[in-house]
Amino acid sequence: MSNAASIGDLAKRARWRIPGFAFGFLDGGSGEEDGLRRNRDRLEAVILAPKACTGAKPDTTATLFGRDYRLPFGAAPVGMGNLLWPGADLMVARQAARLGFPVVASTVATTALEDIAKAADGNAWFQLYVSREERINRDLLARAWAAGIRELVVTVDVPVAGDRRRDLRNRFVLPFKPGARFVAQLAMAPFWALSTLKHGSPGFPNLARYVGEVDGKTLAGFISSQIKDDLTWDDLKSLRDQWQGRMLVKGIMTASDAKTALGLGADGIWVSNHGGRQLDSAPAAIDSLSAIRAALGPDPVVVMDGGIRSGEDVVRAGATGADFVFCGRAFYYGAAAAGEAGAARAADLLAADLKRTLIQIGCPSWSVLDDGWLWR
Numbered sequence: 001m002s003n004a005a006s007i008g009d010l011a012k013r014a015r016w017r018i019p020g021f022a023f024g025f026l027d028g029g030s031g032e033e034d035g036l037r038r039n040r041d042r043l044e045a046v047i048l049a050p051k052a053c054t055g056a057k058p059d060t061t062a063t064l065f066g067r068d069y070r071l072p073f074g075a076a077p078v079g080m081g082n083l084l085w086p087g088a089d090l091m092v093a094r095q096a097a098r099l100g101f102p103v104v105a106s107t108v109a110t111t112a113l114e115d116i117a118k119a120a121d122g123n124a125w126f127q128l129y130v131s132r133e134e135r136i137n138r139d140l141l142a143r144a145w146a147a148g149i150r151e152l153v154v155t156v157d158v159p160v161a162g163d164r165r166r167d168l169r170n171r172f173v174l175p176f177k178p179g180a181r182f183v184a185q186l187a188m189a190p191f192w193a194l195s196t197l198k199h200g201s202p203g204f205p206n207l208a209r210y211v212g213e214v215d216g217k218t219l220a221g222f223i224s225s226q227i228k229d230d231l232t233w234d235d236l237k238s239l240r241d242q243w244q245g246r247m248l249v250k251g252i253m254t255a256s257d258a259k260t261a262l263g264l265g266a267d268g269i270w271v272s273n274h275g276g277r278q279l280d281s282a283p284a285a286i287d288s289l290s291a292i293r294a295a296l297g298p299d300p301v302v303v304m305d306g307g308i309r310s311g312e313d314v315v316r317a318g319a320t321g322a323d324f325v326f327c328g329r330a331f332y333y334g335a336a337a338a339g340e341a342g343a344a345r346a347a348d349l350l351a352a353d354l355k356r357t358l359i360q361i362g363c364p365s366w367s368v369l370d371d372g373w374l375w376r
């Protein structure tokens with residue numbers, strides 16, 4: 001694995017190692033995937049202006065909500081992660097513990113939030129898809145708190161599921177009916193098939209307890225019917241009042257929504273278009289970040305994700321105004337490409353590239369990186 005030179009290399013390996021429907025689920029976006037491409041195109045258009053002869057030996061520590069993380073990037077919430085490789089969620093969580101960055105456990109993770117929290121050794125956050133049922137929200141928050149989690153991320157950009165055409169083409173939709181194409185894709189991915197057979201097909205342990213004894217298919221149906229599709233700012237306010245820790249709102253794309261979220265007591269804004277998986281015509285995450293930072297000024301905590309594939313991208317986002325940066329697909333390309341070693345390789349590649357880029361632009365620390373390093 002050590003010869004994978006980039007996240008892109010890991011993605012290429014993942015493509016042949018796991019079945020087409022699983023890769024399509026990870027790699028794909030919504031609609032014509034314009035938003036997915038736009039995230040990358042606009043990030044690549046961010047040009048950095050290096051400062052020479054600074055002798056900088058960069059400090060990559062990022063302080064967020066009173067905590068020092070050794071790196072300024074983390075793992076975004078990813079649902080169905082163990083579909084990409086059995087045990088992938090914990091492989092990613094262990095990287096968070098090893099390198100000192102946060103990992104966000106999804107409501108629809110295929111690993112219990114308590115197990116992710118344990119593996120992440122104090123670095124786990126929890127992402128909530130707000131349920132229609134109050135009792136479920138309350139219980140999930142209580143469980144996250146009991147597991148030692150203090151950062152809550154509430155995702156607001158799924159009022160309806162995105163139009164994931166790769167999933168449709170692969171018939172990877174509910175109700176799931178395995179057909180000839182599914183069997184053919186499994187045959188092309190024997191390691192994945194055997195490993196998945198050994199570990200059992202991934203479920204939704206965070207939510208399973210709320211539906212009693214049901215089979216996987218019914219549970220998946222339960223989940224899609226449970227996500228609150230008529231979420232309002234009042235719901236966010238009530239979550240704010242319930243949660244004693246820090247709360248971020250994820251899926252914010254405009255300055256006016258950012259101001260509303262902060263106004264009702266959010267501790268931070270998570271700029272995201274869900275990695276191009278929801279509204280296809282959404283702005284590129286890096287453009288929203290720039291507009292939101294300009295509107296809010298330097299103080300409010302603004303984090304971002306969307307299209308990050310290298311440490312250099314993390315620096316681009318930092319110079320554009322992000323206090324912290326998250327990666328969704330990158331770690332899972334790694335796990336899908338080579339299991340634990342692949343997840344570790346993804347994390348190491350991002351970390352090494354981040355440090356190299358800070359040295360190259362003559363920036364002494366993440367905490368002072370700002371738009372002075374943007375080429376204008």
Ligand SMILES: Cc1cc2nc3c(=O)[nH]c(=O)nc-3n(C[C@H](O)[C@H](O)[C@H](O)COP(=O)(O)O)c2cc1C
Nearest residue numbers: 076077078079106155274275305306307327328329
């Ligand atoms: C396979 C997959 C599953 C995801 N599941 C969730 C989820 O459960 N909750 C959530 O808030 N975001 C989810 N996201 C979005 C990510 O948290 C993140 O916003 C996005 O992946 C960032 O873009 P990137 O993949 O280009 O880094 C998912 C993304 C992917 C690729």
